[in-house]
Amino acid sequence: MNIGSAAKASGVSAKMIRYYEEIALLPAAKRTASGYRDYGQSDVHRLQFIHRARDLGFSVERIRLLLQLWNDRKRPSREVKSIATAHIAEVEDQIRRMQGLLKTLRHLADACDGDGRPHCPILEDLAEQGRAH
Amino acid sequence: MNIGSAAKASGVSAKMIRYYEEIALLPAAKRTASGYRDYGQSDVHRLQFIHRARDLGFSVERIRLLLQLWNDRKRPSREVKSIATAHIAEVEDQIRRMQGLLKTLRHLADACDGDGRPHCPILEDLAEQGRAH
DNA sequence: CATAGACCTTCCCATCATTGGAAGGTCAAG
DNA sequence: CTTGACCTTCCAATGATGGGAAGGTCTATG
Incomplete structure (x- = not known):
């Protein structure tokens, strides 16, 4: 082969x-x-x-x-499981991190009219220094 | 500066x-x-x-x-919003993908005793060719 | 038997954003 | 004037993958 x-x-x-x-x-x-x-x-x-x-x-x-x-x-199956468990924990962490991002991003997108006018809370937020928001 | x-x-x-x-x-x-x-x-x-x-x-x-x-x-704020929206969609996709992984991983980890014995459904699953599971 | 085309080989490069380090020049405080 | 903390450029590595070039091999068909 x-x-x-x-x-x-x-x-x-x-x-x-x-x-x-x-x-x-x-x-x-x-x-x-x-x-x-x-x-x-x-x-x-x-x-x-x-x-x-x-x-x-x-x-x-x-x-x-x-x-x-x-x-x-x-x-011992313990060793296999501990590798899997570590991986699971990392995936969970990443998901949590991204869900945090999503919350902020959705908040910003919701606040933006998305029309022909220039006013845009998204850019305002990015520009105004890193409030946790 | x-x-x-x-x-x-x-x-x-x-x-x-x-x-x-x-x-x-x-x-x-x-x-x-x-x-x-x-x-x-x-x-x-x-x-x-x-x-x-x-x-x-x-x-x-x-x-x-x-x-x-x-x-x-x-x-136009529309252009800003569309960039943000595209980003949001990508983050959502990634989260969904990872949640799918998590489900399988948790299932496997739950099935594994994690003790001193060699029997391990995790390795068995990885070895038995890609059932959707 | 020759040739075409579908393989195979190795080697190098690019990705994405970031960090590390080496070699050498500059600045400020003591 | 020296020391140490900066600065400069250049090169390399990360992790997993894909792309491609140059060249060799295999196989089916004419």
Whole structure:
């Protein structure tokens, strides 16, 4: 299986497969006589794991840890859960931060008539130094 | 006022002030005889505007537009509002996407005992190819 | 068997906003 | 006059990804 087929089978682009190999998230692939990378079923499985974890927003570094635990059949589930929990906390933080922004932004947008006249509370707010608002 | 004072007064780091000048978000600053950048009150005001807009999550390119409108005393508020509205929509999208992630992540974390035993639904889910779940 | 075109390889560059640091010049207080 | 805190420019790195060039390989068809 060459890199293109592995990409199709796993949902990870060929570009990213090479990148993951470079940063040692994947072991260096076997090569054919002509130098093409050669993948097997277990490589695809690993790539699918990575793909799904990326979809869930895990960073590459956290995926590195998850892969190690995945390959360690005696890992305590505690360790996996703590990685997931840390990730959840970060996502929650980001959401909270953005909801704070949204509140302010909606407030400003609501106050702006959005018509042909120049008066605009949005610009006024940006200009008047950083009231918490 | 040198760049350090302007940074303190505006909340934008000296590094970023130079960068904003480089990308023409700011006009090139006047220079003293020895080559130091020299800022006045209106420069600081503009920097404060940028600072506040960045805090609200506006991209540099949108801030570029906002600054143009800010400097145009005859702009229609409609144009300002549409920039803000586009930004709001993007933030809302991101929040929705992350809330979707959270739901899945919490589900997985809840299913994992997080104890000393190896059984772990989180890893199982990542390994079993991308069910929507 | 030759050729086309769809692959593959490596290498470099760009993104976005920001920070870090090196090497060297300037300013102000002691 | 020295010291230390500034300033200057230039280069590099971040994280994950995509784009593209230059060149080699594979395969199907004429």
